[in-house]
Amino acid sequence: MNKSYKPTKNDLVCLFRVTPSKGLSLNEAINDVALESSTGTWCDVKSNKKYVNKLGAKAFAVSGSWVKIAYPQELFEEGSVPNILSSIAGNVFGMKAVKGLRLEDIKFPKKLLKSFPGPRFGIKGYRKILKVKDRPLVGTIVKPKLGLRTKDHAKVAYDAWVGGCDLVKDDENLSSQKFNPFEKRAAKTLEMCDKASEETGEKKGYFINVTAESMAMLRRADLVKELGGKFVMHDIITAGFSSLQTLRENSKLGIHAHRAMHGAFTENPEHGLSMMCVADFARMAGVDSLHIGTGIGKMRGGKREVKEIDDEIEKQSVGKTKHRLEQDWDGLKPVFAVCSGGISPGHVPYLMKNFGKDIIIQAGGGVHGHPDGTVAGATAMRQAVDATMEGETLERYGATHDELMRAMEYWGRIRF
Ligand code: CAP
Ligand code: MG
Numbered sequence: 001m002n003k004s005y006k007p008t009k010n011d012l013v014c015l016f017r018v019t020p021s022k023g024l025s026l027n028e029a030i031n032d033v034a035l036e037s038s039t040g041t042w043c044d045v046k047s048n049k050k051y052v053n054k055l056g057a058k059a060f061a062v063s064g065s066w067v068k069i070a071y072p073q074e075l076f077e078e079g080s081v082p083n084i085l086s087s088i089a090g091n092v093f094g095m096k097a098v099k100g101l102r103l104e105d106i107k108f109p110k111k112l113l114k115s116f117p118g119p120r121f122g123i124k125g126y127r128k129i130l131k132v133k134d135r136p137l138v139g140t141i142v143k144p145k146l147g148l149r150t151k152d153h154a155k156v157a158y159d160a161w162v163g164g165c166d167l168v169k170d171d172e173n174l175s176s177q178k179f180n181p182f183e184k185r186a187a188k189t190l191e192m193c194d195k196a197s198e199e200t201g202e203k204k205g206y207f208i209n210v211t212a213e214s215m216a217m218l219r220r221a222d223l224v225k226e227l228g229g230k231f232v233m234h235d236i237i238t239a240g241f242s243s244l245q246t247l248r249e250n251s252k253l254g255i256h257a258h259r260a261m262h263g264a265f266t267e268n269p270e271h272g273l274s275m276m277c278v279a280d281f282a283r284m285a286g287v288d289s290l291h292i293g294t295g296i297g298k299m300r301g302g303k304r305e306v307k308e309i310d311d312e313i314e315k316q317s318v319g320k321t322k323h324r325l326e327q328d329w330d331g332l333k334p335v336f337a338v339c340s341g342g343i344s345p346g347h348v349p350y351l352m353k354n355f356g357k358d359i360i361i362q363a364g365g366g367v368h369g370h371p372d373g374t375v376a377g378a379t380a381m382r383q384a385v386d387a388t389m390e391g392e393t394l395e396r397y398g399a400t401h402d403e404l405m406r407a408m409e410y411w412g413r414i415r416f
Contacts, residue, residue: 002059019065039057055075081281108327142364147179156374158196159375161193163376194228291338294351370407380401380403
């Protein structure tokens with residue numbers, strides 16, 4: 001512990017919340033965390049060298065259970081998310097010394113940050129591909145999430161596109177099951193994507209889920225490219241950051257990142273790793289769009305948290321808050337934030353008011369559950385965005401737009 005330590009520009013700084021186990025002081029627990037996450041272990045070792053001591057982590061800025069720990073960047077391999085995680089978010093979470101340990105945020109030093117590629121397209125790149133200047137993008141997830149056969153899957157996607165969606169995506173648990181094998185789905189759905197683009201005169205995109213064992217994932221991404229697709233989707237937590245980095249390195253397609261399973265370690269306020277940290281690594285590793293929550297839909301994650309993550313992934317620099325450290329992203333492109341989970345047209349004004357226009361508003365149930373079906377559901381979502389862009393209430397706009405009116409009568413501003 002070095003309370004007066006001032007981090008240098010070469011330090012990676014972590015913001016932790018530490019709850020010591022019974023019988024240990026806070027300082028002792030912090031010390032154990034700093035040692036285990038950098039150069040040390042439970043006792044001094046005879047094999048130590050003076051030059052190693054210089055690399056030790058330094059805990060400073062303790063306030064209640066909050067502490068910052070600084071790590072010299074030489075401790076980390078450049079360009080490797082798994083390596084950084086194995087240090088600062090590795091053994092420490094299972095140590096008996098801590099009853100609870102939560103890594104809230106990480107501030108990366110410039111050199112380490114620069115060793116990562118960041119998004120290839122990001123917000124501007126997606127807007128250019130889809131030719132949508134400044135409104136939020138409207139997306140949907142094909143539902144039912146599993147079970148549809150390929151032909152029906154492609155038809156649902158087509159209906160959503162012609163109804164007004166810019167983007168259609170697979171669900172996180174659809175990969176290449178017998179009822180809807182990847183190769184067949186890619187061919188059929190991308191064919192429908194082209195057809196919908198031609199018929200509507202709008203550019204349409206398909207986030208097809210390539211999540212699989214890494215070699216199979218790359219083969220699937222190659223096939224998407226061959227078939228003319230512009231995007232793929234990746235389950236960044238279940239497949240892992242190494243898999244994401246492999247995809248970013250070996251494919252030139254836009255990467256939509258789904259975060260299924262993050263709740264297993266982000267939800268406990270006293271233990272685990274925050275979604276903010278996941279978002280940091282996702283931006284560095286190079287996702288172009290990322291689920292960040294909604295503040296209002298079916299998934300956990302309040303407005304403050306979602307807003308802070310939104311800023312973190314889309315701004316060039318962010319200031320510190322209670323839960324966030326300052327960060328200069330030093331040219332890494334902004335990531336498109338995705339608001340998904342229990343969304344229907346009535347939520348659109350809330351999402352745009354709180355998270356701005358640079359969001360992808362995604363609704364699965366909120367499109368395909370429309371009383372008049374998928375086409376009407378997609379139209380209603382698009383009308384809700386158009387209404388809000390024009391500063392009109394959904395009720396007034398709905399008076400002249402039937403699909404939106406029907407959605408509002410059916411769901412209103414449903415709360416979870
Ligand atoms: C949304 C969704 C997403 C969630 C995940 C789903 O569907 O496709 O996976 O948004 O949560 O299957 O639930 P609905 P998050 O629109 O039908 O709810 O975005 O918070 O990671
Ligand atoms: Mg889903």
